[in-house]
Amino acid sequence: MKIYIFPFFIFFLLILPISSKSQVVNGDFEIVKPNFLPSNWGMNFTQPVVIDNETGEVSGDQILYTWCIPSMIYMSTESQSGQYAMEISNALNSTQNLVIPGVASIFNDATQDMPGWNPGVPIATAEIVNLIGFHYKFLPAGNDIAEAKVQVFDVDGNEIGTASIDIFGTNIQYQYLSEPIQYTSNAAPVYMYISFSMAKEGSTPTFGSRLIIDNVVTNSAALTVFANEKNAEITVFPSVVTNEINVDSKGQLHGALTYEIIDIEGKIVTKNTIEEVNNLYTMNVSDLSSGMYIISFDSPLGKISEKFLKQ
Template sequence: MKKILLSFALLTSLYGSSQILSEGFEGETFPPTGWTTETQVATRIWRPTTDYSATTQATFNITGAKSAIIAWIVDPNEANLISPTFSLDGYADATFSFNAKIGYEYMVAPNANGDLNVQISDNGLDWTTLWVEEDQGPYEDYETLAISLDLADYVGQSGLQIRFQYLATDADTLSIDDILITGTLGVNESFANKFSTYPNPVDNSVSISNNYNILLTDVSITDVNGRTVKSLKVNNLSQVEMNVSDLNSGVYFMNINTDSGKAVKKFIKN
């Protein structure tokens, strides 16, 4: 039982949490590199809070010197702030978080005049809403809302984007900041299942291959104590063979780095 528990702990710790996308809107240019904006009303587009008065900045800055803000207008407006593309291929899990300041009285109740729809897409055309301010429950006007969303349904996908869609008529100003997407690499079973290790158990040499044209960059082997016992640099091959004849009998983990993510495969040495 102790060896089984140790093996599980090793698998879950081989790759820690990594940062996939981060934006705090502190740069000199807006929108930041890779981000795009769209608007229905030319004078009401997503901007940095520093484009507005000191009073507005004091109300809508969230962290640092700048946040991203979309200003109220009496006319109907759809204004979008769209992230760069990112990939969750090779990840076991992923979390998306951000902070927001949103008026309650003219966005939720008693005047439901607008929405901040936080959406995701895998093609830039069709968008699925992950969160809208009504989901938050009662809150005070312009208090900082800390939002955290699970992206488990999108693990394994690439070409993803996040969109902050302001859809309103005579509603209220709002701001967002501290966009962060993180994930844990390496224990994604669906990605790991794309690889075959054979023979298993093994006597002399073990091979790793796939039929998805996933190119390997390096492979290492660790024992149940987490010690690296072999490593191999690979020149973008889809199949690799490693000599393990000198290893002691036991359970080992093959840690596979590729151009599409990371995977872990277990094998037994006779």
């Protein structure tokens, strides 16, 4: 007689008492556990095994992982800022020749390595949660389409807002994506669930694909930070723009400045050269459509890129 224990994937929401702020817990992935997992992010997965009652012998399907760590979510040193980012990859059930897509979900219990029955984090009263934004690199081994998703719930567990972003194409340099949350109710948000899936529903995952995520935010006010140490002396402001954006060079830039403004699809929408006046460069962006952009320019410190939201 044999007993079969199958793998499980559980994604279930419980509305818990509100006790912490709705910041994206470890959204910059700088908190890393000794087992190389990013704190507060992970997925529910157990390897299938078969136990023979008569002999006690344990056998099962062979699962291959992209790296030597037996996990599909782990820390990465390929960060956009800081020391670490989060990497997600697929696994391969080589016995069944079946690709298992990696899914990184946020959860509130830092003592655990996976969400268990409680993915998601609480939202503090009056906290603003109006978008999902993040930096990413995507290195698909096939025609993979990954997906980022945020869902917002009220006190009764009803979904009142959601946003999702498809991630596709090869991006070996960091890109920035964001999407506003579409609310369907005026009820107070009390809980949010954030996930990054290596396979959008209906798409086919490929073993060997990699997705690297850094600096996850859920509100516009958080878009000002995540500057690299090398460009900390040069300030780009404001992060939410109506007409003009400024670069304060603090004397480190001289003469003409050539800059590019890039939209979230990676297209250069503006390229211009301006003269420095009192160490302050001002760019008129009033003609841009509303949305997220990256402004990029060269400096003695190297190439500097910062994001801003055009209202």
